[in-house]
Amino acid sequence: MKNNRLLIIAVILIALGLIGIFMSTWFKSYRGPRGMFQMPGKMMDGMMGGRMMNRDEMKDMMQRMMPGMLPPGIKPENLPDPESRGARLLTHYCNQCHNLPSPKMHTAEEWSSVTGRMFTRMSMMSGMMGIENPSFEEQHLIISYLKAHSLKSVSPGTLPSPESKGAILFKETCSQCHALPDPAIHTAQEWNAVVERMRGHMQAMGRRVITDQERTEIVAYLSNNARK
Ligand code: HEC
Ligand code: HEC
Known part of the structure; x- marks a missing residue:
């Protein structure tokens, strides 16, 4: 009751x-x-x-x-x-x-x-x-x-190699909860851990969790365009 x-x-x-x-x-x-x-x-x-x-x-x-x-x-x-x-x-x-x-x-x-x-x-x-x-x-x-202290985003139209598989996956996956983050926020080394943390948020917030394969492709794309 x-x-x-x-x-x-x-x-x-x-x-x-x-x-x-x-x-x-x-x-x-x-x-x-x-x-x-x-x-x-x-x-x-x-x-x-x-x-x-x-x-x-x-x-x-x-x-x-x-x-x-x-x-x-x-x-x-x-x-x-x-x-x-x-x-x-x-x-x-x-x-x-x-x-x-x-x-x-x-x-x-x-x-x-x-x-x-x-x-x-x-x-x-x-x-x-x-x-x-x-x-x-x-x-x-x-x-x-x-x-x-907010997130720095990028307009999807200005992404490097926008037609690549990595770019498309990044756009679809990483704009579900917030605007698309600027790949230049982090260094290649940092992106790995950030994407892993995002996987945790996908789980916690009941979204589809990306596969290991998708994760690798997104990290590769971000790393190629990361802060040097
Ligand atoms: C399920 C929701 C969700 C999805 C999908 C998501 N994020 Fe996030 N993101 C968050 C939350 C919540 C925060 C703030 C807490 C934090 O930083 O972990 C955040 C913060 C961030 C930040 C700022 C913090 C930092 O460490 O610089 C970046 C960059 C980021 N996300 C990148 C990504 C990328 C790349 C993807 C795609 C792989 C992604 N996000 C997908 C929920 C999400
Ligand atoms: C009176 C209750 C209440 C308080 C206090 C509250 N929230 Fe929320 N918040 C909600 C509810 C309900 C939702 C889910 C529905 C929605 O997103 O509007 C939510 C969802 C959210 C989300 C996730 C959805 C999104 O758009 O990303 C964020 C971020 C958030 N709140 C930030 C804040 C911040 C910042 C404050 C303080 C300024 C705050 N909330 C105070 C009730 C509250």
Whole structure:
């Protein structure tokens, strides 16, 4: 019975999440007045038999229900510039519903829209299950921090030997979760380990995991075009 109630709430949370996606893609920067979609406390109380689901239960449930949509986690101490205010705000606010996202997961441009979606959610759910909503000043600091340490991408049209098998495989495989990374970010030696880590993310996020053969071809392509 308790599980059923938790399930209903999780479904509502995810639905609220979908409204967030809808609003941010439809109205671009529209965030809505603070607390616009807050659920009436009575409704929540009724469903939980007087007890609110707490944040960790919700986080746990989201991770079980929608792993493919959530960022794989990074430890706060492994964030770039971990003592900075931006890193601390990211850890405080962006770890409330899911694992702590790495700033390297998206390009500066992508972060603008992803954070818009996340801030909408936080303002909708502010106060529910102890979810806290950053002030505008804090939002700006989080955005600048993410952008300063973001992923550097390349436009697919400018790739070297674009018709080669390696280039095509790289484009298809490596643009599923973030923009296509610039092969010149890393040296040939480094790419091997990065691609291996990406294989782990494919597994964790429920995507098709590349075969050893595909991995070799992508690493070869990246190595040929790597930073010298
Ligand atoms: C109120 C809950 C909540 C908070 C707080 C939250 N998120 Fe999310 N996040 C979600 C949900 C739900 C999803 C899955 C749906 C989606 O992608 O919009 C998600 C998915 C993500 C993803 C993976 C999807 C993608 O587009 O790459 C990233 C990255 C992310 N969040 C970053 C952040 C950052 C950065 C913050 C802090 C500014 C944050 N989140 C705070 C609920 C939250
Ligand atoms: C399943 C989702 C997913 C796929 C597919 C994916 N990545 Fe990533 N990528 C991530 C996440 C999450 C991060 C941030 C965490 C990290 O750095 O491990 C990231 C970060 C990166 C970074 C920045 C971090 C660094 O070490 O420089 C590079 C470069 C990168 N990916 C390259 C690739 C390449 C190359 C491929 C194709 C083989 C790829 N990604 C496919 C999820 C993915």
